[in-house]
Amino acid sequence: xxxxxxxxxxxxxxxxxxxxxxxxxxxxxxxxxxxxxxxxxxxxxxxxxxxxxxxxxxxxxxxxxx
Amino acid sequence: xxxxxxxxxxxxxxxxxxxxxxxxxxxxxxxxxxxxxxxxxxxxxxxxxxxxxxxxxxxxxxxxxxxxxxxxxxxxxxxxxxxxxxxxxxxxxxxxxxxxxxxxxxxxxxxxxxxxxxxxxxxxxxxxxxxxxxxxxxxxxxxxxxxxxxxxxxxxxxxxxxxxxxxxxxxxxxxxxxxxxxxxxxxxxxxxxxxxxxxxxxxxxxxxxxxxxxxxxxxxxxxxxxxxxxxxxxxxxxxxxxxxxxxxxxxxxxxxxxxxxxxxxxxxxxxxxxxxxxxxxxxxxxxxxxxxxxxxxxxxxxxxxxxxxxxxxxxxxxxxxxxxxxxxxxxxxxxxxxxxxxxxxxxxxxxxxxxxxxxxxxxxxxxxxxxxxxxxxxxxxxxxxxxxxxxxxxxxxxx
Ligand code: HEM
Ligand code: SF4
Numbered sequence: 001x002x003x004x005x006x007x008x009x010x011x012x013x014x015x016x017x018x019x020x021x022x023x024x025x026x027x028x029x030x031x032x033x034x035x036x037x038x039x040x041x042x043x044x045x046x047x048x049x050x051x052x053x054x055x056x057x058x059x060x061x062x063x064x065x066x
Numbered sequence: 067x068x069x070x071x072x073x074x075x076x077x078x079x080x081x082x083x084x085x086x087x088x089x090x091x092x093x094x095x096x097x098x099x100x101x102x103x104x105x106x107x108x109x110x111x112x113x114x115x116x117x118x119x120x121x122x123x124x125x126x127x128x129x130x131x132x133x134x135x136x137x138x139x140x141x142x143x144x145x146x147x148x149x150x151x152x153x154x155x156x157x158x159x160x161x162x163x164x165x166x167x168x169x170x171x172x173x174x175x176x177x178x179x180x181x182x183x184x185x186x187x188x189x190x191x192x193x194x195x196x197x198x199x200x201x202x203x204x205x206x207x208x209x210x211x212x213x214x215x216x217x218x219x220x221x222x223x224x225x226x227x228x229x230x231x232x233x234x235x236x237x238x239x240x241x242x243x244x245x246x247x248x249x250x251x252x253x254x255x256x257x258x259x260x261x262x263x264x265x266x267x268x269x270x271x272x273x274x275x276x277x278x279x280x281x282x283x284x285x286x287x288x289x290x291x292x293x294x295x296x297x298x299x300x301x302x303x304x305x306x307x308x309x310x311x312x313x314x315x316x317x318x319x320x321x322x323x324x325x326x327x328x329x330x331x332x333x334x335x336x337x338x339x340x341x342x343x344x345x346x347x348x349x350x351x352x353x354x355x356x357x358x359x360x361x362x363x364x365x366x367x368x369x370x371x372x373x374x375x376x377x378x379x380x381x382x383x384x385x386x387x388x389x390x391x392x393x394x395x396x397x398x399x400x401x402x403x404x405x406x407x408x409x410x411x412x413x414x415x416x417x418x419x420x421x422x423x424x425x426x427x428x429x430x431x432x433x434x435x436x437x438x439x440x441x442x443x444x445x446x447x448x449x450x451x452x453x454x455x456x457x458x459x460x461x462x463x464x465x
Contacts, residue, residue: 011411012163014418017172031167053401056413058121 001045002063003038003052009059016051016060023048024060033059073099073109073376074352080447080458081314081321083348083393087111087381096367099376105135107374109353111381113388113405115365120377121410125356134357135374166296166415169218169273175418178217182423185213186430194434198464199441203457206427207312208234211305214423219297220265220272225257232257233301258294304416310450310457311420312427315343317461318395319428321444328397330436333429339397340424345404346395349449350380351456354408379405435465 003023012031016024023044025034040048052060075084090097090111097109110116119125168174186206193205212230221229235242235250242250262274269275277293319325319339329335353376358369369375383404384392407414414420431438440447441462448459 009411011413011415012167012170013407013413013415014170014172014175018175018418018421021172026171026173028171029168030164031171050401054403056407056409056417057411058409 001039001048002065003035003040003048004061004063005033005035006059006061007032009057010055011057011059013056015054015056019051019054020044020047024051070098070100070106073101073107077349077449077451079445080449081318081348081444083380083384087378087384091381091385095365096369101135103135105374107135107355107376108369110364110375110377111385112365113382113385116377116379116382116405117409119356119362119364119369119375120354120405120408120412122362123411124360125358125362125375126412127355127357133372135355162292162296163415165277166300168276170415170418172418175422178214178419179422179426181217182210182214182426183430186210186426187434190430190434194465199462200464202316202461202463203309203313204460207461208305208309210312210427211308211423212301214308214419215297215300215304218273218300219261220270220274221261228253228257233305236298236301254298255294258297259290262290262293300416303414304419306455306457308416308420308423310455311344311347311424313458313461314347314349314456315340315424315428316431316438316463317440317444317447317458318343318346320438320440320463322395323439325395325397326432326438329428330432333432335397336425336428336432338400338402340421340428341402341404342395342397342399343424344406345383345389345399345402347406347456348380348384349456349458350378350406352376353378353380377405379408437465439464 005024010033012026012033014026014031016033017026020040023035023037023040025036026032027034037044048060049062052062071086075086078084090109095110095112095115097111099107099109101107110119189206189209193200193202196205209230212233213226215233216226216229232250232254235247236254262278265272265275266278269278274293274297277296319329325339329339356375356377358371358373358375361371362369383389383406386392389399389404390396407417407420441464447461450457450459
């Protein structure tokens with residue numbers, strides 16, 4: 001799995017951090033998404049897929065194979 | 067697209083969707099409607115169309131253009147037309163959102179959770195003490211979100227009852243007289259100015275203190291007025307919406323008590339159950355407006371420059387092409403990309419907070435009152451009328 005985030009699209013609503021706090025964080029300054037781990041281990045992938053699906057700004061892209 | 071229907075549609079039973087939604091999604095995804103003001107607008111009901119338009123950064127909910135439709139019958143045009151802090155546009159809006167976004171990082175919201183839980187427990191205890199039957203909306207739904215906003219703003223405990231009264235008067239279109247509303251506005255403004263001054267002298271770790279620290283950094287653009295408007299904006303955006311949703315959530319789960327029992331048996335379902343209640347809500351209210359400032363094509367139809375479009379989030383959330391068994395409730399549905407918080411660059415900033423409040427309420431209720439039940443038949447529940455945000459008048463419960 002390979003994750004990319006588009007900071008320009010992100011609206012800072014923090015859904016990704018609620019669902020997968022080991023993979024996403026938010027910038028202290030403006031709440032914009034920070035990617036902590038672009039290739040997370042298997043155990044976190046279901047949460048990452050869910051985060052990408054529910055991100056209100058469609059700012060998270062998940063490629064299943066790098 | 068020839069006949070014009072009056073909008074909002076006549077409300078069916080409190081928890082049911084109007085029949086018009088399914089018809090329009092099927093036959094007329096861009097429908098002409100007549101608003102209470104007499105103005106005309108276009109109504110979107112399909113999931114894909116609503117999501118696409120909301121996600122387009124060119125269009126906002128600020129209906130301040132000359133030719134924008136007026137949503138309500140009263141002269142002010144409702145909260146979407148007001149020139150408050152939530153209505154700054156373009157660059158200024160981005161700056162404001164950035165600033166407010168700080169309050170809503172998931173980390174900050176998580177830090178608020180223990181306080182939210184303690185408050186929810188206290189409110190439920192007080193409700194139990196007063197005895198059954200009780201109205202869940204006034205016992206828990208309304209007091210909890212205003213407590214949370216006070217916490218965010220650093221308003222001391224002793225002032226929170228007054229704060230709740232101001233919020234009720236600011237939000238109500240019918241319950242208070244114009245004099246009462248004006249008096250509450252003035253008191254609220256005076257109180258917030260004093261609060262800003264107090265925080266300037268002794269900063270805390272609340273949002274107001276943080277905004278004040280930024281005054282210098284932002285070249286004086288963040289004035290006392292912005293702080294005041296922000297406080298008001300948070301009350302308008304976050305009090306009534308969440309309060310109503312608490313009542314509707316509990317009503318939806320108790321209307322078919324097997325839903326409630328499932329969560330009591332397996333409290334791990336709380337998170338997905340809350341999402342499903344948000345998706346299933348057939349009474350969100352008016353919908354989210356967009357002013358079309360240049361021609362745009364949505365679902366094969368051109369929306370003309372100058373139109374006002376209403377996105378029915380609840381109709382979109384019931385779209386069978388986006389959700390399997392959209393009319394039913396699946397408490398384990400996941401993922402659940404519903405649109406109740408909007409989508410795109412203007413999506414709800416308070417959604418992590420709203421989710422935390424709803425999850426906490428549900429968790430506390432199933433733990434503390436597993437025997438909770440509606441005290442009236444679900445068919446007797448009444449919608450609150452005449453407001454932009456949908457809710458139930460009362461949710462009478464026993465336990
Ligand atoms: C269940 C409860 C809630 C629902 C259903 C809800 C829904 C929404 C929706 C649909 C929008 C987008 C409007 C648009 O696209 O034009 C919005 C915006 C907003 N919401 Fe919420 N909301 C809720 C709770 C909250 C809470 C608790 C807060 C904060 C205390 C909050 C703060 C905001 C703010 C600040 C905006 C404006 C963002 C902007 O103008 O860019 N909301 N909300
Ligand atoms: S969920 Fe999407 S919009 Fe929200 S913070 Fe994460 S990336 Fe940004």
